[in-house]
Amino acid sequence: MAVNPNARAADRTKTIMRTTLDLAQEVGYAKLSIEAVAARAGVGKHTIYRRWPSKGALFLDSVLSLNETALDYPDTGDVMADLREQIYAAVDLLGRPPLGPLYQALVGEVQHNPAVAAELNDRFITPQADKTVARLKAARDQGQLAPDFDLDLAMEILSGPLYFRVLIAQQPLTHDYVDRMLEALFAGMRPRRPTTGR
Known part of the structure; x- marks a missing residue:
């Protein structure tokens, strides 16, 4: 069965973002590095830089991926x-x-x-x-x-x-x-x- 390249890329993206969050919690953002994320996620640095131009951009996407709560307002009249x-x-x-x-x-x-x-x-x-x-x-x-x-x-x-x-x-x-x-x-x-x- 052929592997869907889009699904594989999406899985890799999720793995990189999850690894970024794990490392940030372990060592703090200041000590977080693209090299460390790549090593733990099992990808090359170029794979990360193809998706994100900087550590900050990667961290932004990773943090916002945690926001699964809609944070919408109800309207009960009060x-x-x-x-x-x-x-x-x-x-x-x-x-x-x-x-x-x-x-x-x-x-x-x-x-x-x-x-x-x-x-x-x-x-x-x-x-x-x-x-x-x-x-x-x-x-x-x-x-x-x-x-x-x-x-x-x-x-x-x-x-x-x-x-x-x-x-x-x-x-x-x-x-x-x-x-x-x-x-x-x-x-x-x-x-x-x-x-x-x-």
């Missing part, structure tokens, strides 16, 4: 509950091994690798931001949020504390933290009741 459910899922995915430390290393890499930064933005950060803004817009249209609230700013306010906590403060991401963050944000997002003079 925007705060829906945000909580989606952010819980993100926290559970990004806040602990294996993806958490790997994603932290990837964010570190994008600070000095513009090509990988652009890919991460295009393939992960921007799609998630767009989903957040779309859910907030639906809530604003339903009267759950103040009509003049800046939705892009709200998305950044929702994301910023999570990145600060995991990347800067290196504190655990918990559901309790998400609840506190949402309560603080929604204090400013809810529609304002008109004040009446006495």
Whole structure:
């Protein structure tokens, strides 16, 4: 029986990415090398470089291959509950091994690798931001949020504390933290009741 070359190439790609993740967890991203990945995966360096132009590009694809959770927003009619459910899922995915430390290393890499930064933005950060803004817009249209609230700013306010906590403060991401963050944000997002003079 003939071996499908496309299937063989896909299997090889998966093996290389899985090996990349295994080695990154063992030695850390800084000590990860194309040579070590190639040796453990049983392929030549040229095989890797044909698919990925750099270690950063390989690492990006490998980390994003772990993201099997859709991270889509439900729409139950209660925007705060829906945000909580989606952010819980993100926290559970990004806040602990294996993806958490790997994603932290990837964010570190994008600070000095513009090509990988652009890919991460295009393939992960921007799609998630767009989903957040779309859910907030639906809530604003339903009267759950103040009509003049800046939705892009709200998305950044929702994301910023999570990145600060995991990347800067290196504190655990918990559901309790998400609840506190949402309560603080929604204090400013809810529609304002008109004040009446006495």
